[in-house]
Amino acid sequence: YFDIITDFLVSKSYYEADKMVMAHSTAGFALLAIMTQALATFFQYGRKPFRERIARTLAALVGLAPILEGRRLWMGVEDPDVIVSAPVAFAGMKAFEVCIEAVPEAVIQVSGLLSASLDEIKMIQIVGVISSVVCGALIM
Numbered sequence: 001y002f003d004i005i006t007d008f009l010v011s012k013s014y015y016e017a018d019k020m021v022m023a024h025s026t027a028g029f030a031l032l033a034i035m036t037q038a039l040a041t042f043f044q045y046g047r048k049p050f051r052e053r054i055a056r057t058l059a060a061l062v063g064l065a066p067i068l069e070g071r072r073l074w075m076g077v078e079d080p081d082v083i084v085s086a087p088v089a090f091a092g093m094k095a096f097e098v099c100i101e102a103v104p105e106a107v108i109q110v111s112g113l114l115s116a117s118l119d120e121i122k123m124i125q126i127v128g129v130i131s132s133v134v135c136g137a138l139i140m
Helices: 002-016 020-044 050-061 065-075 086-115 123-139
Strands: none
Touching (some): 002 020, 002 086, 002 123, 020 050, 020 065, 020 086, 050 065, 065 086
16 A cells, blocks of 8 residues: 555655656556456456445455455455456456556656656655565565
8 A cells, every 4th residue: 555655645746846747647557556456356246246346346446455355365265256266366456566556657757766857856756666666576
Protein backbone atom coordinates (compact mmCIF):
# COMPACT_ATOMS: atom_id res chain seq x y z
CA TYR A 1 0.00 0.00 0.00
CA PHE A 2 2.91 2.31 0.66
CA ASP A 3 3.89 2.16 -3.01
CA ILE A 4 0.49 3.10 -4.39
CA ILE A 5 0.10 5.89 -1.81
CA THR A 6 3.47 7.34 -2.80
CA ASP A 7 2.47 7.07 -6.46
CA PHE A 8 -0.59 9.25 -5.87
CA LEU A 9 1.48 11.70 -3.80
CA VAL A 10 4.04 11.90 -6.61
CA SER A 11 1.20 12.48 -9.06
CA LYS A 12 -0.06 15.30 -6.83
CA SER A 13 3.41 16.88 -6.81
CA TYR A 14 3.47 16.78 -10.61
CA TYR A 15 0.02 18.43 -10.74
CA GLU A 16 1.29 21.17 -8.43
CA ALA A 17 4.34 21.67 -10.67
CA ASP A 18 2.04 21.86 -13.71
CA LYS A 19 3.61 18.77 -15.31
CA MET A 20 0.34 17.26 -16.49
CA VAL A 21 1.75 14.44 -18.64
CA MET A 22 3.80 13.12 -15.72
CA ALA A 23 0.89 13.61 -13.32
CA HIS A 24 -1.56 11.76 -15.55
CA SER A 25 0.91 8.97 -16.30
CA THR A 26 1.72 8.39 -12.65
CA ALA A 27 -1.91 8.43 -11.53
CA GLY A 28 -3.00 6.45 -14.59
CA PHE A 29 -0.75 3.46 -13.97
CA ALA A 30 -1.76 3.31 -10.31
CA LEU A 31 -5.44 3.38 -11.30
CA LEU A 32 -4.83 0.83 -14.06
CA ALA A 33 -3.35 -1.59 -11.53
CA ILE A 34 -6.35 -1.24 -9.23
CA MET A 35 -8.84 -1.60 -12.10
CA THR A 36 -7.01 -4.67 -13.44
CA GLN A 37 -7.14 -6.33 -10.03
CA ALA A 38 -10.84 -5.50 -9.74
CA LEU A 39 -11.58 -6.91 -13.18
CA ALA A 40 -9.55 -10.06 -12.47
CA THR A 41 -11.41 -10.48 -9.17
CA PHE A 42 -14.77 -10.07 -10.90
CA PHE A 43 -13.93 -12.87 -13.35
CA GLN A 44 -12.17 -15.02 -10.72
CA TYR A 45 -15.40 -15.31 -8.77
CA GLY A 46 -17.57 -15.76 -11.87
CA ARG A 47 -19.32 -18.83 -10.50
CA LYS A 48 -20.29 -17.11 -7.26
CA PRO A 49 -23.61 -15.33 -6.73
CA PHE A 50 -23.63 -11.84 -8.24
CA ARG A 51 -23.75 -10.10 -4.84
CA GLU A 52 -20.61 -11.86 -3.68
CA ARG A 53 -18.84 -11.07 -6.97
CA ILE A 54 -19.70 -7.39 -6.57
CA ALA A 55 -18.60 -7.37 -2.91
CA ARG A 56 -15.24 -8.92 -3.79
CA THR A 57 -14.81 -6.58 -6.76
CA LEU A 58 -15.49 -3.56 -4.55
CA ALA A 59 -12.92 -4.88 -2.07
CA ALA A 60 -10.44 -5.11 -4.95
CA LEU A 61 -11.18 -1.50 -5.91
CA VAL A 62 -9.94 -0.37 -2.50
CA GLY A 63 -6.82 -2.52 -2.83
CA LEU A 64 -7.83 -5.53 -0.76
CA ALA A 65 -7.63 -8.17 -3.54
CA PRO A 66 -4.03 -9.26 -2.82
CA ILE A 67 -4.78 -9.48 0.90
CA LEU A 68 -7.90 -11.59 0.35
CA GLU A 69 -6.15 -13.90 -2.13
CA GLY A 70 -3.13 -14.14 0.19
CA ARG A 71 -5.42 -15.10 3.06
CA ARG A 72 -7.06 -17.78 0.91
CA LEU A 73 -3.62 -19.11 0.04
CA TRP A 74 -2.35 -18.98 3.64
CA MET A 75 -5.43 -20.72 5.02
CA GLY A 76 -5.33 -23.36 2.27
CA VAL A 77 -8.92 -22.65 1.27
CA GLU A 78 -9.84 -24.26 -2.02
CA ASP A 79 -13.15 -22.96 -3.30
CA PRO A 80 -14.78 -24.99 -6.11
CA ASP A 81 -16.69 -21.89 -7.26
CA VAL A 82 -13.62 -19.91 -8.34
CA ILE A 83 -12.00 -20.00 -11.77
CA VAL A 84 -8.38 -20.57 -10.64
CA SER A 85 -6.80 -21.91 -7.46
CA ALA A 86 -5.58 -19.69 -4.63
CA PRO A 87 -1.86 -19.98 -5.51
CA VAL A 88 -2.51 -19.07 -9.15
CA ALA A 89 -4.80 -16.17 -8.18
CA PHE A 90 -2.27 -14.79 -5.70
CA ALA A 91 0.61 -15.12 -8.19
CA GLY A 92 -1.54 -13.42 -10.83
CA MET A 93 -2.33 -10.50 -8.53
CA LYS A 94 1.35 -10.05 -7.76
CA ALA A 95 2.29 -10.29 -11.46
CA PHE A 96 -0.31 -7.61 -12.26
CA GLU A 97 1.16 -5.44 -9.54
CA VAL A 98 4.71 -5.73 -10.88
CA CYS A 99 3.96 -5.50 -14.61
CA ILE A 100 1.22 -2.90 -14.56
CA GLU A 101 2.15 -0.74 -11.60
CA ALA A 102 5.62 -1.08 -10.03
CA VAL A 103 7.82 -1.27 -13.13
CA PRO A 104 6.00 1.39 -15.21
CA GLU A 105 5.82 3.71 -12.20
CA ALA A 106 9.54 3.33 -11.55
CA VAL A 107 10.34 4.10 -15.20
CA ILE A 108 8.02 7.14 -15.30
CA GLN A 109 9.29 8.49 -12.01
CA VAL A 110 12.97 8.00 -12.89
CA SER A 111 12.42 9.76 -16.21
CA GLY A 112 10.71 12.58 -14.31
CA LEU A 113 13.67 12.91 -11.99
CA LEU A 114 16.18 12.84 -14.84
CA SER A 115 14.32 15.51 -16.80
CA ALA A 116 13.92 17.88 -13.83
CA SER A 117 16.41 20.39 -12.52
CA LEU A 118 17.62 19.93 -8.95
CA ASP A 119 15.45 22.73 -7.57
CA GLU A 120 12.30 21.11 -9.10
CA ILE A 121 12.79 17.73 -7.44
CA LYS A 122 10.73 17.07 -4.32
CA MET A 123 11.50 14.50 -1.66
CA ILE A 124 8.25 12.60 -2.38
CA GLN A 125 9.46 12.00 -5.94
CA ILE A 126 12.65 10.36 -4.66
CA VAL A 127 10.68 8.33 -2.11
CA GLY A 128 8.24 7.31 -4.89
CA VAL A 129 11.03 5.93 -7.09
CA ILE A 130 12.60 4.04 -4.21
CA SER A 131 9.20 2.69 -3.18
CA SER A 132 8.38 1.44 -6.69
CA VAL A 133 11.76 -0.25 -7.10
CA VAL A 134 11.73 -1.84 -3.64
CA CYS A 135 8.13 -3.03 -3.91
CA GLY A 136 8.78 -4.46 -7.36
CA ALA A 137 11.84 -6.29 -6.06
CA LEU A 138 10.05 -7.63 -2.99
CA ILE A 139 7.15 -8.94 -5.03
CA MET A 140 9.47 -10.79 -7.39
